[in-house]
Amino acid sequence: MTGKSFVSSDQIRSRFAQAMSDMYRQEVPLYGELMSLVAQVNAQVLADDPALAQRLDRNDERARLDLERHGAIRVGSAEELSMLRRLFAVMGMYPVGYYDLSVAGVPVHSTAFRPVEAAALARNPFRVFTSLLRMELIDDAALRAQAAGILARRDIFTAGARALIEQAEREGGLDEADAERFVAEALETFRWHSDATVPLPTYHALHDAHRLIADVVSFHGPHINHLTPRTLDIDAAQLQMQERGMAAKAVIEGPPRRQCPILLRQTSFKALEEAVRFPAGNGSAEAGSHTAxxxxxxxxxxxxxPKGRTLYDALLAQARESEGAGSTGADYGTRLQAAFAGFPDDYDTLRQEGLGYFRYGLTEAGRASPDHAATLPTEAAIAAGLVSADPIVYEDFLPVSAAGIFQSNLGGTEQRAYAAHSHQAAFEQALGAPVRDEFALYAAIERDSLAELV
Ligand code: OOG
Ligand code: NI
Structure with a gap:
């Protein structure tokens, strides 16, 4: 070994997330506006709710809040996906969870690359929702072969990125100069390219098969298609988006507004139509556009x-299926609220019924008499004010919500039912590794916090 000193993977991830955010703000100025809107809403919420501010501090969530975001990309082949896995590993991001979106008419399956340990999440929880196109869902055999051929000819990684990934794997890390080069080289994979790699007629043929197929196959790389900041009050943020004239989605995905937020609520503004140049032979180009x-x-x-999630899934299905209206009816918000009346909405009950994961710690009083706290059962120690129990934040995604986000950005009208089923084994084979189980990760964080009490 060389005795080099390595930059931590947390550091590399933080720098990469920042570089990605800067790039996306340049590419999509509305994103910058969204970030400042969210920062304002968050500052207001924290000012109005000191108890929340305190809890976020205690739970290591306050500092990360302004940095926090997720992105999404879509790739076309096993080779691309497995190389991405290696690239993200350099930044301490590992595949967590499996999402099958074919059931919702989107021909992909996905995972989320993210940090997995409490300390790494506290540093910077940057995540990338990553989807793999399911080629087998393209019906037309000739088109399928053509798409596979196009994908086989492209390399979405720079030579420098490949070399640095191999170096990091071989040597166990990257030093300062190499880490800086890595961030710059890795960023290239996610950049938008306004020149397509396929002629316009090919783009149209792919687009006719599914808009998403054209998005994945027609370009030099898997452009980052959104970056999402985390707000503490999505209803307030949604209102402000509408006031500023952003074309926000009609319905907020996920659970309804509650006293104790659970899982994930999301809303998006519609995809932009962007000018694209398509190669037309002899070095000439044809003008067109693409929305991604x-x-x-x-x-x-x-x-x-798992118990809480089962209840969530059941109530969501109830809201969506009552009157067969899906999530589109004007009264969807009311139906959702009504269905979720069945989900306890105070932290004590959520905890005592085993519906959510909590992080335990000694309160000031508990620190003053730690032996006393340690002798009591946890619930008794909480009741005695010796132990605090803070909600562990959900770091992952929701397949029904993700499908809603995909759909709204595919023009909303694209409704296709695929007869496919969930195929985690095939996904993991393409990835070159198993995905981690998100429940096990939360349970470990909870368990570690309990172990530290005694
Ligand atoms: C990903 C859509 C899913 C989310 O937040 O659920 C997603 C995509 O459109 O590629 O980002
Ligand atoms: Ni998203």
Missing amino acids: RFGEIEQRGLALT
């Missing part, structure tokens, strides 16, 4: 246990 990139905001709440 959009803006999104999200509010995150309590991570649910």
